Amino acid sequence: MSTGSNSEATTDLTARLLRGEPAALARAITEVENETTEMSAILRATQPRLGKATIVGFTGAPGAGKSTLISAYIKVLRARDKTVGVVTVDPSSPFSRGAILGDRIRMAEHTTDLGVFVRSVAARGHLGGISRTTARIVDIFDAVGKDVVIVETVGAGQSEVAVAEIADIKVVVCAPGLGDDVQAIKAGLLEIADILVVNKHDLPSADTTIRSLKAMLDLRNNNRDAVQVLATVATTGVGVNELAETIESKCTMHRPTRSPRTRIRRVLAGIAGQIVETHLQDTDDSAIDAVCDAVQRGDLSFESAAQRLLAERLGR
Amino acid sequence: MESTSNRSQRPPKILITKIGLDGHDRGSRVIATQLRDAGMEVVYTGPWQEILAVVKLALEEDVDVIGISALATDHLLVPKLMDALRSADLAHVRVVVGGIVPPEDESALLMAGVSKVFHPGSSRDEIVSDMNRLASEARSR
Amino acid sequence: MNQEPMQLPLPGFENARATWQRDYSKHIADDHAIRNRSGIQVNALYTPHDWDSERYMDDLGFPGQLPMTRGIYTTMHRGRPWSQRQLIGLGTPEDYNRRLKSIFKAGASAISLIPCNSVYRGYDMDEVDPLLLGTCGTIVNSVEDMDIFLRDIPIDQISAAQNDPLPFTLLAFVLAVAKRRGIPWEKVTGTSNQSDYISHFVANHMFFRIALPGSRRVLTDHIEFTNKHVPGWNPVSVVGQHMQQAGATPAEAMAFTLCTALQYAEDCMARGMAPDTFLPRFTFFFDISVSFFEEIAKLRAGRRVWSRVTRQRLAAKDPRSWRFKFHAQTSGVDLTRQQPLNNIARVTLQAMAGLFGGLQSLHTDAFDEVFSTPTEEAARVAVSTQNILRHEAHLADVIDPLGGSYYVETLTNEMEQQVETTMAKIDDAGGMYKAVESGLVQTMIGESALAFQRQVDSGEQKIIGVNAYQVEETPSHHAPLKRPDPAVTATQLSRFKAFKQSRNQARIRAALDTLASAANSENENIFARVVEAADVGVTHGEIVACLRREMGVGQPLVVA
Known part of the structure; x- marks a missing residue:
């Protein structure tokens, strides 16, 4: 990991970023997204300002209408004078x-609304529905004072649970009639959901979907109030006000449990993981090779090998 | 998994969009897919974008190159886009136009700062290599 | 047609065939499979093994008779040549009127109106960047404009083809002008081209104005209204051309078009309309690519499928309901900027394919369309091409001249199967409306477009001057561009603004309120309210804006 060149240009960029200049925000996101040498200076400058924004994650199967629902949600937020940052993640071609x-x-x-800043990023092979640097992009939005930061996951139908680590409120979106909607929910999404939205509620089979979701929640969850099931029609805005209300009230409930430490730990875990990953994969080190050989011979379990490497090679 | 060295070589980021009134999008879709297949990250929009929206988009997404697909006479608006990009301090962003552009209009577009006009029949290799070149130009401004 | 190889009662046939097969393999040891654009494998030779005349009555029949393969009319081009329908669309309504009068004097009885892109997008001229006004067609925004456009033109003696997407303001203006002149609507004839909102939604967003559910309702209202009040009007032209231009294969384009027509018909029947009251007024519009035999087979197969589905699925009894009436246009996608004169050869081949396919009217593209709106000279060559094919090459003399060709009949059968396979996919998705709503059709078209482009990029599909036989060219000599004179546009704009000022504003507001409430009520006909609004002076842009507000903006569903 580079120590970060705190050049004049970077100082200038962070200054402009903290003043809220959109161009500086865009550029800072680029640096962070691509983990350039400027990244650490940017993270350092933004660190003290974190924790004000409400972070809402939207996930769900393809075709459920996530983007359209987000757009409708943004409309409600803008009517309430909230500023919004959006990170939307799409898959990269393998x-x-x-x-x-x-x-x-x-x-x-929202194409010309200056109160909405949208950034599209590619997952670049990262699993879990977001890109590896999505969390840091969210932080930058938070640091420059966006009231609400929205994360839209890939939506490739895979188990997109990584958003749970970032978002205060997780909204899982599904649509009736897709056939696999309930299946998609089963694939781990139900566990992370704070709110389940059945979008396209104007379709005939919507109520069936709602009933089966509620039944599933009953089976799994003793605390029925924990997860709320809402119905929306994103294209017309039906139910979107209620969604916004629910997000806000859930967020107020969650607030006290959120401490800056949790977030910092999360960032630290991410960065530490990266350092470890880079070191173990790319460093030319015969001691690491020796441990690998031991694993191959069956002398060491993966688990103990990892523990040993952490203690011996990275503890310096 | 990506290595550190790859991280600094980020893929070109391209915006493929349409301004004006026309709505034919076969060309822009095919180009977007070809650029993706050449390893680029392509922000893709529907037709009829306002000029101010394109500027906002280019800024937020920090793109290197904007590709405007124009089949009717919408390329006549491109000089206005160039002005708007300059006033938004985005002069480094390269702009290319693809589609049906009469020769007289082509020179006017180049005069207005457009980097290149692609005509029907331009080969994929030509487009990809020009886009790569323009993206690195935009970054080393 | 999947028949078992059988012993044909032709002395010597089997021996000769075996010999030929042996010799052929000797000469071409490594015979690679050739497929047409629809993916059908094309063999080196077709014989009675593939199709023979025992199938004549099942597959062909006679012109004007089921299964309509040989043509929808008894006499076809021999009795009445195809209409030459060239689109014209430059200048102010005054210019247009002058041009109309001159072609009317020359004996034409059909006119076509191509409005400016601003009109397509649903805007009045005071709502768009003046730089774009009138660069692609005529600006018609009000009943006043239409009145000028049709000055001294006997509305009851012409057939008007109008590029007029829903909510059909141009027809509303025509009906308002007819009313002013005391011409009964029963005498107004023509076609609403660009009425096919489904094709706009998936393939040509230029025309897409109102959100999908609203579009569905307005089109059905339009069919119901014209059926009752303007019986000589064709309210629907289902546009396979958009699908194919957007990248669908010829077989897919045919399938999507047939499914779209079925969807519209079923929507009408759900309103309680009897199929034989509206089906005779359905028309179609196809793209003809340069894939010569494939296009001929596509059109012949389409005719056969339509005559079947109208009877079997819609229970239509009137033979006029079974007729697959279509206009066709040579494909602009095939034309190249390189060596542009080559485009004349391409257009000629495309036009021939359309004629052999049994079209009712034809538009031939100008060779310079890849540069800009056609020049006079190029437009003249395009018209001459049609005249040469008819008068010098005598292509109109014989009905369905390729009928009975082993290859053409086999290919027609195979294209028909391909069309039916795609139609079954759409049926499985719940019909065309649902299939476009879910993005299925867009995805299929996108994949086909990309597959074709990859064939071009790899050189598997050669395009002369583009990836084969290139020559060094000096930038092509090209007639100077004609762009509207800004002063003329400015005059028209100020006249338009003055017209808007001069109107009885209370009546305008009332008409718009009535329109808005019709949009929100299930029991009113929206198009009837559009006609009333047009009559009191409500403009095109005001009508579209009102319906967009009430029924939702049409956003194209783009599947990346």
Whole structure:
């Protein structure tokens, strides 16, 4: 990991960032997203300002209408004079590593609203529905004073539970008639949901979906109030006010339990993990090779090998 | 897993969009896919974007190159886009136009600061290599 | 048609065939499979093994008779040549009127109106950047504009084809002008081109104005209204052309078009309309690519499928309901900027495919369309191409001249199967409306577009001058561009503003309120209110804006 060049240009960038200049915000996100040498200076400058924003994660199966619902939610937030930052994540091609970032298409209502700042990022092979640096992009939005930061996950139908580590409120979106909607919920999403939204409630099978979701919640959860099931029609805005209210009230309930330490720990865990990963994968070190050989021979379990490497090679 | 060295070589970030009134999007879709397949990260929008919206988008997404697809006469608006980019301090962003552009209009676009005009039949290799070049130009401004 | 190889009662056939097969393999040891754009494998030779005349009555029949393969009319082009329908669309309503009068004097009885892109997008001229006004067509925003446009033109003696997406303001203006001139609506004839909102939603967003559910209702209202009040009007033209231009294969484009027509018909029937009251007024519009035999087979197959589904699925009894009437346009996507004169050859082939496919009217593209709106010279060549095919090459003399060709009949059958396979996919998705709502059709089109582009990029599909036989060209000589004179546009704009000022504002507001409440009530016909609004002077942009507000803005569903 680089120590970060605190050059004049970086100082200038962080200053402009903290003044709230949109261009500086965009550039800072680029630095953080790409983990450039400027990143640590930016993180250092933004660190003391964290913890004010409400962070809302939207996840769910493809075709459920996440982007459209987010757009409708933003409309409600803007009517209440809240500023909004959005990180939307799309998958990267495993072959070319390129990506098409198309979630903004369905947020067309806000294309010229300066109170809404949208950034599209590619997952770049990271699993769990977000990119590896999504959490840090969220932090930058938080630090520059966005009232609400929204994270939209990839939506590739995989188990996109990583958003749970970032968001205060997790909204899981599904749509009736997709067939696999309930299946998708089963794949781990139910556990992380604070709010379940059945979007496209104007479709005939919507009520069936709601009933089966509620039944599943009854089976799994003793505390029925913990997860709320809401119905929306994102295209017309039906139910979106109620969604915004629910997010806000859930957030007020959760607030006291959120301490800055939790967040810092999360960031530390991310950065530490990265240092370890880089070191173990890329460093030319015969001692690491020896441990690998021991694992291969069956002399060491993966677990103990990892423990040993952490203690011996990285504890310096 | 990516290594540290790859991290600094981030992929070009391209915006593919349409301004004006036309709505034919076959060309922009195919190009977006080809650029993705060449390893680029492509922000893609629907048609009819306002000029101010394109500027806001380019700024927020910190793109290197904007590709405007124009099949009717919407390329006539591109000089206005160039002005708007300059006033937003985004002069480093490269702009290319692809589609049906008459020769007289092409020179006017180049004069207005457009880096390149692609015509029907431009090869994928030509487009990809130009986009790569323009993206690194935009970054080393 | 999947038949078991059988012993044909032709002396010597089997021996000769075996010999040929042996010799052929000797000469072409490594014979690679060739597939057409729809993915059908094309063999080196077709014989009675593939199709023979025992199937004549099942597959072909006679012109004007089921299964309609040979044409929808008894006499086809021999009795009445196809209409040459060239689109014209530059200038002010005055310019347009002058042009109309001159072609009317020359004996034409059909006119076409191509409005400016600003009109397509649902805006009045005071709502868009003046730089774009009138660069692609005529600006018609009000009943006043339409009155100028049709000055001295006998509305009851012409057939008007209008590019007029829903809510069909241009037809409303025509009906208002007819009313002023005391011409009964029963005498107004023509076609609402660009009425096919589904094709706009998936493939050509230029025309898409009102959100999908609202579009569905307005089109059905329009069909119901014209059916009752303007019986000589074709309210629907289902546009396979958009699908194919957007990248669908010819077979897919045909399938999507047929499914769309079925959807519209079922929507009408759900309103209680009997199929034979509206189906005879359904028309179609296709793209003809340069894939010659494939296009011929596509059109012949489409005719056969339509005559079947109208009977079997819609229970239509009137033979006029079974007729697959279509206009076709040569495909602009095939034209190249490189060596542009080559486009004349391409257009000629495309036009021939359309004629052999049994079209009712034809638009031939100008060779310079890849540069800009066609020049006079190029437009003349396009018209001459049609005249040469008819008068010099005598292509109109024989009905369905390729009927009975082993290849054409086999390919027609195979294209029909391909079309039906795709139609079954759409049926499984719940019909065309649902299939576009879920993005299925867009995804299929996108994949086909990309697959074709990859074939071009790899050189598997050669395009002369683009990836094969390139030559060094000096920038093409090209006639100077004609752009509208800004002063003329400015005059029209100030006249328009003055017109808006001069109106009885209370009546305008009342008409818009009535329109808005119709949009929110299930029991009113929206198009009837559009016609009333147009009559009192409500403008195009005001009508569209009102319906967008009440029924939702049409956002294209773009599947990246």
